[in-house]
Amino acid sequence: MMDFLTPVTWADALAVKADRPEAVPVAGGTDVMVELNFHRRRPAALLDLTRVPELAAWGRDGDVLRVGAGVSYTRLIEELGGLLPGLAAASRTVGSPQIRNRGTLGGNLGSASPAGDGHPPLLAAGAVVELASVRGTREVPVADFFTGPKRSVLAPDELIAAVLVAPADGPEQFAKIGTRNAMVIAVSSFALALHPGRRSVGTGIGSAAPTPRRAPEAEEFAAAHLPWDGPGPLDPDLARRFGELVSAAAAPIDDVRGTAAYRRHSLSVLARRTLTWAWEELCE
Amino acid sequence: MTTAIGRPIDRVDGPAKVTGAGRYSADVPLPGLVHAVVVGSRIPAGRIISIDTRAAEQANGVLAVLTHLNLPKGGSVPPLVPSLAGAAATGQTFFPMQDEVIHYAGQHVAVVVAETLEQAEHAATLLRIDYAAAPFVTTVEQGREQAYEARRIFGGFLPGRVERGDVDAGLAEAAVTVDLGYRYAANHHNPIECSATTAVWQGDRLTVYDATQGPNATLHTLAELLNVMPSHIRVVTDFVGGSFGCKAMIWDHPALAALAARHVGRPVRLALSREQMFSSVGHREQQEQQLTLGADAQGRLTAVRHHKLSPTSHFDDWAEPSLGVASQLYACPNYQGVYRLIRANTMTPTFTRCPGEASGMFALETALDELAERLGLDPLEIRLRNYAETTPGDGTPWSSKKLRECYRRGAELAGWDRRDPRVGALRDGDTLLGWGMATSAYPCYQPGNPQRARARLYADGSAVVQASISDIGTGSATAMTQVAADGLGVQLERVRFQYGDSDLPNTAAAVGSAGAGMVSAAVHVATTALRDQLIAQALADPGSPLHGADPRQVTVAEGRMALRERPDVGETYAALLQRAFMADAEAVGTWNPPPDTSGGSMTFGAQFAQVAVDPDLGLVRVRRLIGVFDAGRILNRKTAHSQLMGGMIWGMSHALLEGTRMGPDGRWANASLGEYLVPVNADAPEVVVETVESTDTVVNPLGVKGVGEVGMVGTAAAIANAIHHATGKRLHRLPITIEDLL
Numbered sequence A: 001m002m003d004f005l006t007p008v009t010w011a012d013a014l015a016v017k018a019d020r021p022e023a024v025p026v027a028g029g030t031d032v033m034v035e036l037n038f039h040r041r042r043p044a045a046l047l048d049l050t051r052v053p054e055l056a057a058w059g060r061d062g063d064v065l066r067v068g069a070g071v072s073y074t075r076l077i078e079e080l081g082g083l084l085p086g087l088a089a090a091s092r093t094v095g096s097p098q099i100r101n102r103g104t105l106g107g108n109l110g111s112a113s114p115a116g117d118g119h120p121p122l123l124a125a126g127a128v129v130e131l132a133s134v135r136g137t138r139e140v141p142v143a144d145f146f147t148g149p150k151r152s153v154l155a156p157d158e159l160i161a162a163v164l165v166a167p168a169d170g171p172e173q174f175a176k177i178g179t180r181n182a183m184v185i186a187v188s189s190f191a192l193a194l195h196p197g198r199r200s201v202g203t204g205i206g207s208a209a210p211t212p213r214r215a216p217e218a219e220e221f222a223a224a225h226l227p228w229d230g231p232g233p234l235d236p237d238l239a240r241r242f243g244e245l246v247s248a249a250a251a252p253i254d255d256v257r258g259t260a261a262y263r264r265h266s267l268s269v270l271a272r273r274t275l276t277w278a279w280e281e282l283c284e
Numbered sequence B: 001m002t003t004a005i006g007r008p009i010d011r012v013d014g015p016a017k018v019t020g021a022g023r024y025s026a027d028v029p030l031p032g033l034v035h036a037v038v039v040g041s042r043i044p045a046g047r048i049i050s051i052d053t054r055a056a057e058q059a060n061g062v063l064a065v066l067t068h069l070n071l072p073k074g075g076s077v078p079p080l081v082p083s084l085a086g087a088a089a090t091g092q093t094f095f096p097m098q099d100e101v102i103h104y105a106g107q108h109v110a111v112v113v114a115e116t117l118e119q120a121e122h123a124a125t126l127l128r129i130d131y132a133a134a135p136f137v138t139t140v141e142q143g144r145e146q147a148y149e150a151r152r153i154f155g156g157f158l159p160g161r162v163e164r165g166d167v168d169a170g171l172a173e174a175a176v177t178v179d180l181g182y183r184y185a186a187n188h189h190n191p192i193e194c195s196a197t198t199a200v201w202q203g204d205r206l207t208v209y210d211a212t213q214g215p216n217a218t219l220h221t222l223a224e225l226l227n228v229m230p231s232h233i234r235v236v237t238d239f240v241g242g243s244f245g246c247k248a249m250i251w252d253h254p255a256l257a258a259l260a261a262r263h264v265g266r267p268v269r270l271a272l273s274r275e276q277m278f279s280s281v282g283h284r285e286q287q288e289q290q291l292t293l294g295a296d297a298q299g300r301l302t303a304v305r306h307h308k309l310s311p312t313s314h315f316d317d318w319a320e321p322s323l324g325v326a327s328q329l330y331a332c333p334n335y336q337g338v339y340r341l342i343r344a345n346t347m348t349p350t351f352t353r354c355p356g357e358a359s360g361m362f363a364l365e366t367a368l369d370e371l372a373e374r375l376g377l378d379p380l381e382i383r384l385r386n387y388a389e390t391t392p393g394d395g396t397p398w399s400s401k402k403l404r405e406c407y408r409r410g411a412e413l414a415g416w417d418r419r420d421p422r423v424g425a426l427r428d429g430d431t432l433l434g435w436g437m438a439t440s441a442y443p444c445y446q447p448g449n450p451q452r453a454r455a456r457l458y459a460d461g462s463a464v465v466q467a468s469i470s471d472i473g474t475g476s477a478t479a480m481t482q483v484a485a486d487g488l489g490v491q492l493e494r495v496r497f498q499y500g501d502s503d504l505p506n507t508a509a510a511v512g513s514a515g516a517g518m519v520s521a522a523v524h525v526a527t528t529a530l531r532d533q534l535i536a537q538a539l540a541d542p543g544s545p546l547h548g549a550d551p552r553q554v555t556v557a558e559g560r561m562a563l564r565e566r567p568d569v570g571e572t573y574a575a576l577l578q579r580a581f582m583a584d585a586e587a588v589g590t591w592n593p594p595p596d597t598s599g600g601s602m603t604f605g606a607q608f609a610q611v612a613v614d615p616d617l618g619l620v621r622v623r624r625l626i627g628v629f630d631a632g633r634i635l636n637r638k639t640a641h642s643q644l645m646g647g648m649i650w651g652m653s654h655a656l657l658e659g660t661r662m663g664p665d666g667r668w669a670n671a672s673l674g675e676y677l678v679p680v681n682a683d684a685p686e687v688v689v690e691t692v693e694s695t696d697t698v699v700n701p702l703g704v705k706g707v708g709e710v711g712m713v714g715t716a717a718a719i720a721n722a723i724h725h726a727t728g729k730r731l732h733r734l735p736i737t738i739e740d741l742l
Helices: A010-019 A032-037 A073-080 A085-092 A097-102 A105-111 A119-124 A216-225 A236-249 A260-283 B014-019 B054-058 B117-125 B140-146 B167-172 B215-226 B253-264 B324-328 B357-375 B379-385 B403-414 B476-488 B515-540 B573-579 B637-656 B715-727
Strands: A003-005 A024-026 A045-048 A058-061 A064-068 A128-133 A136-141 A146-148 A159-165 A172-177 A188-195 A200-206 B034-040 B046-052 B062-067 B108-114 B128-133 B161-164 B176-184 B196-202 B205-210 B233-236 B268-271 B287-295 B301-312 B335-343 B426-428 B431-443 B451-458 B463-466 B495-498 B554-557 B560-563 B570-572 B584-591 B602-614 B619-630 B686-691
Touching: A010 A045, A010 A128, A010 A159, A024 A032, A058 A073, A064 A073, A064 A105, A073 A085, A073 A097, A085 A119, A085 A172, A085 A188, A105 A119, A105 A159, A119 A172, A119 A188, A119 A200, A172 A260, A188 A260, A200 A216, A200 A236, A216 A236, A236 A260, B034 B117, B034 B253, B046 B108, B054 B062, B054 B117, B062 B117, B062 B253, B108 B117, B108 B253, B140 B301, B140 B335, B167 B287, B167 B301, B176 B357, B196 B253, B205 B215, B205 B253, B215 B233, B215 B253, B253 B268, B287 B357, B301 B324, B301 B357, B324 B357, B324 B431, B357 B379, B357 B431, B357 B637, B357 B715, B379 B403, B379 B431, B403 B431, B403 B602, B403 B619, B403 B686, B431 B619, B431 B715, B451 B476, B451 B515, B451 B573, B463 B476, B463 B515, B476 B495, B476 B515, B476 B637, B515 B554, B515 B560, B515 B573, B515 B584, B560 B573, B570 B573, B573 B584, B602 B637, B602 B715, B619 B637, B619 B715, B637 B686, B637 B715
Parallel strands: A003 A045, A024 A045, B034 B268, B205 B233, B301 B335, B463 B495, B619 B686
Antiparallel strands: A058 A064, A064 A159, A128 A136, A128 A159, A172 A188, A188 A200, B034 B108, B046 B128, B062 B108, B161 B335, B176 B287, B196 B205, B196 B268, B287 B301, B426 B431, B431 B602, B451 B463, B451 B584, B554 B560, B560 B570, B602 B619
């Protein structure tokens, strides 16, 4: 038998999670239900978070946006596409319309798949994950959230409350390679954010390492060498070098969807292209 | 007079399907219904040492656990005969759960029956089965050394070797030769509806609701497997959610459902899971082909040597006939085709849309492209130079062939003559563009038995026309309604076509693209027989305005018989029947098919593909597919074009996406729709479909050549040829992967 726990307030949800740390949180169910249906796991309890209204809300909190963990991909696209264009672009590549209606930002983080489509733009934007338990709340940078394939710093009694992220202050791009045009797990993906105000660059790599990860050397290189003062056409060599650095930051493996060599190669192309597109957008 | 045939009318079963009212074989509600779940072997070879069923038997709701130790014995396994023959049509000559031996992974080793599906699924997980594993072969690579030349293949219907002329002499005299090796992944069908059977016994009579391409094939197979008289079995198939060959033959699950139902004394539903669909209903086998072409300096073929190597099961010599169409399409005097097989630990492979035609023609049509390149000929020109005016085998005339018109129209739609033929010459920014073309062809197979239909006209002028055929989603029920309306001379709205029931007049299974041709023949014969019968009655009736008229002068339209030259002289069917106090009139029509026409009769087509290749990433996007087909008479332009379009998109999928991988453990490694890729809407290009109507007086009364599969033949080759035009790369392996293009 499996218990199905249905708190209706955030406080109750945290209390239930503290009481039943083995309970698996479920929101859209687009990952959890697949695992159950394929008998890959049989948790003693499911913790249904769909009735907790706080999780489905988003709003401004000072300089940042606080996006509830229960906000669906469809809402990220429709309601936050202007403020978080990179995340919205990634959300458009998730599954099918039905999956985007059900799947949530928090669920994506909770699953902590190296291939999660939402992770690279959150990394590029420097987002922070807000974790909560009856013990209190803590904020973890997305870059520190993932600890391995399908593993994160989330403690057994914690739930993901929200993502804190600044609205885009420059062009954001997302690119993904799949074996078909939709409904597909990424072979590799890459997100880029330009911050012309502070002359910095954010990156996020997906499906090419045990966890989603940034490419810090590529970020520093681009920040140092992009012609911030006199925006004009991008030097192709600069874009190429950026791509090489992104590729070097990956630690991919061979699997049924693609080889490690292709993942590295494709990342260098995606990084070069997204930087070129973002720079063109900045110059417009 | 034709008024309904050809019109692009909507599907008669469409509203029921889109509203969810349609009942598929796993939807039939029955009082007392219980659920069966099959359990497959985890190993591909060896034997069962023990099965501990105690925990499963004691689980909530469980009614029975059947294994080889207690499965009630029935009749015998019939020979493997394609279901188009109209007889029993077992998918393989092995029936499971007779002993402890394991021949392939997924082989059904137990059936658990419980009150609910969930209880049955749970109990199935409680079975403890210990196996003794044995060495196995599941791939071409593992079995290459033990390959043998097949004496006969395809249920014994085809020889393992075909030769005409002298292929060695033909190659010796060739000015140019190409010798190419091709490799193909295995494929699975993946219809949206998984196979399912609901079985209910009433005394010694069995009713089966089965997802099948042939209700009669299910009936006759069950009769033999269960040792029950055919008269005591009825098979009902109201709706089928696609099939593509996996429901063309009858596998073991319908019999297991019937045996389980008899064992527990309750109606039993057995629905295969998506994963079980990969190891229960056959597949298109992994294969290699070696193709050698020789041509003279003008590009005329002097020799074709085409060998195939593929794994089959331990029970049956099965290979899809990959060499057939490719041997018949072009005028070439010297030919040799050989099938070699490997005994492997898989189930017997089976029909998968374009069984053989798709793979063999991929080889031939890409090799021709290479030959054309070597000779400096346009790909279309080399095909025209080898155009077979008569059948290459014995030189008999084709039943009909407007392939030249297909080439011409397709080239016009594609702008073929205006393209820059140089490799890599076409670009869209950094994207490389390419055009390729290929020929499509699919034989007109004939059923092995007479096809029957019954037509009944009621006194109000409405009609019911019946045949046992199931509509597997092709639109045949709609097309038959049109054929019946024209045969009787009544309005379409007045006709109901009843189908999908073995109690109705006999037809063979809807397979081999033959369904529309053979069933339209029976419906045409039955409805025109009834029309003629009613005309004769009017001519003999002193009360009729047509009394004494010449029957050749009478026509019927909108339910009214009238003189051709004097339309005012006539009366309605309704008036005739009512005057005679007849509630209805009825006729049965039987169509006796001609002997096998597959050698001299084909649906033909020409396909053109435009692809875009991202050279940095190795990504191929098909931008445009153009297909022009000569399929004889088109019964319904909408459903026929949908079939052709679906076939072309399937061909694109064959080229770029589909492949079942065998794992090192001897099990299919990607047995799910998440990992076995089929195209999504976002992959579908612009598809242009046209048909060139031809008159065919050989194949069947209405000259219908069939559209169910031909759309797929040639698509993959056209795409591969387009990729070459874009990139210069020649690809000989399907599916084509990203890494092939880097």
